[in-house]
Amino acid sequence: MPESVPAAECAVKPTHIGGQALLEGIMMRGKYNWAVAVREPSGAIYTEEHDLHSARERHKWLNWPVIRGMWAFYETMVLAVKAFGISAEHSGESEEEQLTSKEIGITMIIGVALAVGLFIVLPAVVTNLLVGSSVDRPFIWNIVDGVLRLVAFFAYIWAVSRVKEIHRVFAYHGAEHKTIHAYERGLPLETDTIQRYQTLHVRCGTSFLLMVMVVAILVFSLVPGKAILAGWGVDSRVPVLLFNIATRILLLPLIAGLAYEITVKWAGTRPDNPLVKVLLWPGMQMQRITTAEPDDSMVEIAVAAMSLVVAREEAESVRSCQAPEGILADA
Helix, strand or coil, X not given: CCCCCCHHHHCCCCCCCEEEEECCEEEEECCCEEEEEEECCCCCEEEEEEECCCHHHCCHHHHCCCHHHHHHHHHHHHHHHHHHHHHHHHHCCCHHHCCCHHHHHHHHHHHHHHHHHHHHHHHHHHHHHHHCXXXXXXXXXXXXXXXXXXXHHHHHHHHHHCCHHHHHHHHHHHHHHHHHHHHHCCCCCCHHHHCCCCCCCCCCHHHHHHHHHHHHHHHHHHCCHHHXXXXXXXXXXXXXXXXXXXXXXXXXXXXXXXXXXXXXXXXHHCCCCHHHHHHCHHHHXXXXXXXXXXXXXXXXXXXXXXXXXXXXHHHHHHHXXXXXXXXXXXX
């Protein structure tokens, strides 16, 4: 837990700035730009920033509830691939260790395929073996499937946390959270100050993913699969299983949108609400696995990325307050 700080410094002003841990680096994203900072083998810090052009600025319907979460999920995945590519390029000891764009793309495709297999296909297959067809016992089938999905998620997170390289990524994850904590409290982005805070944060992607798992159980339980399959005249075991797998893949964007509304738009702006604390408690505990205490050099990386985003935010704020040429500011 963080050391005690003056009450005035403890006032939290939630920010829209978020981040992502990378290979020996961190990506921070604001409203106008996103920035990456990576520790190179030489010890130097490489930074890179890009403007953020969201389609949500051009299409108002992308800002509608739930839809905005679906689009944010898509944009986050795209940025994650780009940021991962930058970190992979600059964190390797040699050119042989650095991944090419093609290799990064293949890695991401394999990762998505493994995620679908582990968190959607496998739980559905095992549920079919344990419960039987979802047509006969739809409610029980969806509950068991959801529980197995949660178990698979917990097992996966625990397993990857044992890998040394992943543990370092989790430490960078902790540095990202600590830095955001300090920024939300209006404190200087200095290592000693940042290190006083905890590695857990209410807006963490881990909490979001866990909320996706929970929301999925509710949504899939409401899908009238039995009626749909009966209307199609389908009742054999394999086609029913394929139907359940397909609906889980197709409804994933909707589920992500609903989870976004809960964890980001509602809970993220009410961190001290008692109900929020209860609802997000499991995800916060999960972060004890997906984050680790960073060393000062990792915090330095987080500050390097955050500083680029904060500087852009401040510049845009000043620009928006300036009156057009020839017009008095108080007119």
